[in-house]
Amino acid sequence: MKAFTVLDTTFVPLSIENVDTDQIIPARFLKATTRDGFGKNLFRDWRYFNNDEAQPKPEFVLNQPQYKGEILVAGKNFGCGSSREHAAWSILDYGFRAVVSSFFADIFKNNALNNGVLPVQVSEAFLQEIFREGSDSKLSINLKEQKITINRTGASENFDINDYKKTCMLNGYDDIDFLLSIKKDIESYEHAAQHS
Amino acid sequence: MPKTLFDKIWDKHVVKTIPNGPSVIYIDKHFIHEVTSPQAFKGLENRGQPVFRPQNVVATADHNVPTVNQHLPIKDELSRNQVNKLIENCKNHHIELYGLGHPFQGIVHVIGPELGITQPGMTIVCGDSHTSTHGAFGSIAFGIGTSEVEMVFASQCVLQSKPKQMRININGNLNTGVVSKDIILFIIAKISASGATGYFVEYAGDAVRALSMEARMTICNMSIEMGARGGMIAPDEVTYDYMKGRLFAPSHEQWDLKMKEWKELYSEKDAHFDIEININAAEIEPMITYGTNPGLGIAIGASIPQTDSIPDEGEKRNIIKALEYMGLQSGKQLLGMPVQFIFIGSCTNSRIEDLRLVASIVRGKRKSDNVEVMIVPGSQQVAKQVVEEGLDKIFEAAGFEIRQPGCSACLGMNEDKIPAGAYCISTSNRNFEGRQGAGARTLLASPLTAAASALTGVITDVRDLK
Numbered sequence: 281m282k283a284f285t286v287l288d289t290t291f292v293p294l295s296i297e298n299v300d301t302d303q304i305i306p307a308r309f310l311k312a313t314t315r316d317g318f319g320k321n322l323f324r325d326w327r328y329f330n331n332d333e334a335q336p337k338p339e340f341v342l343n344q345p346q347y348k349g350e351i352l353v354a355g356k357n358f359g360c361g362s363s364r365e366h367a368a369w370s371i372l373d374y375g376f377r378a379v380v381s382s383f384f385a386d387i388f389k390n391n392a393l394n395n396g397v398l399p400v401q402v403s404e405a406f407l408q409e410i411f412r413e414g415s416d417s418k419l420s421i422n423l424k425e426q427k428i429t430i431n432r433t434g435a436s437e438n439f440d441i442n443d444y445k446k447t448c449m450l451n452g453y454d455d456i457d458f459l460l461s462i463k464k465d466i467e468s469y470e471h472a473a474q475h476s
Numbered sequence: 477m478p479k480t481l482f483d484k485i486w487d488k489h490v491v492k493t494i495p496n497g498p499s500v501i502y503i504d505k506h507f508i509h510e511v512t513s514p515q516a517f518k519g520l521e522n523r524g525q526p527v528f529r530p531q532n533v534v535a536t537a538d539h540n541v542p543t544v545n546q547h548l549p550i551k552d553e554l555s556r557n558q559v560n561k562l563i564e565n566c567k568n569h570h571i572e573l574y575g576l577g578h579p580f581q582g583i584v585h586v587i588g589p590e591l592g593i594t595q596p597g598m599t600i601v602c603g604d605s606h607t608s609t610h611g612a613f614g615s616i617a618f619g620i621g622t623s624e625v626e627m628v629f630a631s632q633c634v635l636q637s638k639p640k641q642m643r644i645n646i647n648g649n650l651n652t653g654v655v656s657k658d659i660i661l662f663i664i665a666k667i668s669a670s671g672a673t674g675y676f677v678e679y680a681g682d683a684v685r686a687l688s689m690e691a692r693m694t695i696c697n698m699s700i701e702m703g704a705r706g707g708m709i710a711p712d713e714v715t716y717d718y719m720k721g722r723l724f725a726p727s728h729e730q731w732d733l734k735m736k737e738w739k740e741l742y743s744e745k746d747a748h749f750d751i752e753i754n755i756n757a758a759e760i761e762p763m764i765t766y767g768t769n770p771g772l773g774i775a776i777g778a779s780i781p782q783t784d785s786i787p788d789e790g791e792k793r794n795i796i797k798a799l800e801y802m803g804l805q806s807g808k809q810l811l812g813m814p815v816q817f818i819f820i821g822s823c824t825n826s827r828i829e830d831l832r833l834v835a836s837i838v839r840g841k842r843k844s845d846n847v848e849v850m851i852v853p854g855s856q857q858v859a860k861q862v863v864e865e866g867l868d869k870i871f872e873a874a875g876f877e878i879r880q881p882g883c884s885a886c887l888g889m890n891e892d893k894i895p896a897g898a899y900c901i902s903t904s905n906r907n908f909e910g911r912q913g914a915g916a917r918t919l920l921a922s923p924l925t926a927a928a929s930a931l932t933g934v935i936t937d938v939r940d941l942k
């Protein structure tokens with residue numbers, strides 16, 4: 281997993297609420313057995329007519345060249361529905377390192393963190409403030425300070441993340457390294473549970 | 477401090493708590509399937525790690541399997557690769573697999589309970605959000621992502637922050653024509669598709685106690701559709717009667733020992749819940765959804781909400797967008813509207829009781845010529861029971877197409893899809909855009925509503941059937 285410290289980039293606004301993981305990556309693309317190459321199918325059915333890359337839907341934000349950057353900003357309850365981690369993989373593979381929303385679905389939040397994509401939860405008012413910005417406006421996200429700023433106006437907000445996950449993200453460690461390091465504790469738990 | 481059902485099971489499974497961080501939770505049962513496991517096996521192998529406790533893992537193939545000609549090699553190459561990969565991984569890591577051709581194969585959330593693997597007091601995970609189904613037995617069961625599947629392979633543990641807790645009390649008598657699917661659709665419509673995010677939900681009350689095990693599973697199954705981490709119901713005699721004699725359920729002295737533990741699984745008086753919601757069962761009507769998330773549901777005889785009168789701008793925009801996708805109009809009624817497909821199946825409603833409900837409506841009758849009806853039993857064992865009880869004859873005479881067990885048109889991953897623009901009344905759990913196929917329009921409802929509408933070809937209140 282890649283470490284995450286600060287991110288300072290333009291963003292892609294997706295002002296839709298309740299974006300479910302079936303939209304992020306439709307089920308028919310889940311037949312792969314590796315984690316790679318999902319970015320080209322990100323939001324597939326919102327991006328193209330007739331599932332055809334030669335027919336982009338011009339009104340969809342990923343098809344509007346003025347919008348680019350490593351941050352996706354989306355309406356509330358982002359990532360609801362299916363637990364498919366393919367959703368986080370496709371967001372990462374497309375080139376996003378952070379998703380900003382006023383509310384995240386639980387499983388998606390975990391999946392994102394486990395792949396080095398930072399979910400940044402802001403207030404609804406701050407989210408709307410970001411949506412009002414233009415395509416050349418930049419956001420900066422500082423994980424250490426747990427702070428997101430709209431560079432142009434200087435408006436900022438703090439966001440939550442637990443200390444453990446923060447350390448993992450800052451250093452690029454993952455949970456499995458940690459769990460393997462406490463195997464002894466797990467074995468003694470098993471032993472105690474059998475005899476209780 | 478008095479404990480909730482959730483607290484009791486959680487506390488017993490904490491291996492370690494990280495200060496200002498999550499807890500390490502020990503997992504008793506880990507179900508896996510072909511779609512969300514291959515990358516986890518790969519990750520494990522890249523680390524040079526074995527599966528830590530293969531005896532605690534059970535595998536099946538369900539999401540991506542064909543539902544016809546299951547004895548033949550899978551035609552689609554990618555699907556075939558994925559299913560073969562599961563076979564290979566299970567073999568290499570000594571994991572029990574109930575794959576295609578096995579008499580126990582089926583949708584993971586159907587086979588766990590029916591084999592007696594799912595038991596009260598357990599912690600259960602699966603790389604599938606509807607793992608909440610198993611909570612119906614009084615277990616902590618929740619869906620995880622593939623990285624977490626890899627964690628459980630490596631250590632039999634996951635890292636979880638303790639969720640907040642919600643109790644939903646449902647009391648009173650249900651109206652005729654109302655079944656457990658209507659209860660859960662009613663609850664989700666009431667609290668919205670994100671109303672329980674961050675919570676674990678316990679369902680309680682005399683209306684829940686009166687439900688069969690299979691009906692309870694339908695309710696817990698859809699907990700995730702309101703954002704909940706999971707849902708659970710304290711075990712009781714109904715639970716024990718269901719479990720007794722099942723293949724992997726404890727027997728003899730083991731059963732008696734377990735019973736002692738299980739009897740302790742309830743929320744103590746005055747235990748703390750962060751939120752409590754009370755529902756009068758008599759207020760629930762047969763439900764149907766009109767939008768593109770499971771929270772957009774109404775009583776079947778009601779009208780679609782007037783978008784003009786929705787105060788919240790975001791909410792209004794969502795519903796307008798949903799209605800546009802669905803080709804429906806605000807303020808209009810759904811009753812009497814033609815549909816082209818009926819899908820009876822999925823981990824929500826594909827168990828024998830669901831299929832008996834359907835049979836009770838269609839016995840001796842024939843479907844409308846205007847609809848195609850697909851009925852997909854949840855497991856090989858359910859399929860077998862359908863034949864033993866003669867339900868297959870009833871379905872065939874009604875013109876229904878009976879398919880072989882799998883997730884099928886619930887998620888539109890294989891060839892079982894609903895065509896673009898067509899309306900489908902589905903007993904599954906998600907009506908997202910494109911869920912049943914690109915452009916497909918899904919209306920979620922109970923098996924009774926699906927059966928009644930199959931006969932008429934239009935959206936029908938089962939209570940209006942002649």
Ligand code: SF4
Nearest residue numbers: 606822823883886887
């Ligand atoms: S039946 Fe549908 S919801 Fe259930 S496990 Fe299969 S795909 Fe998921």
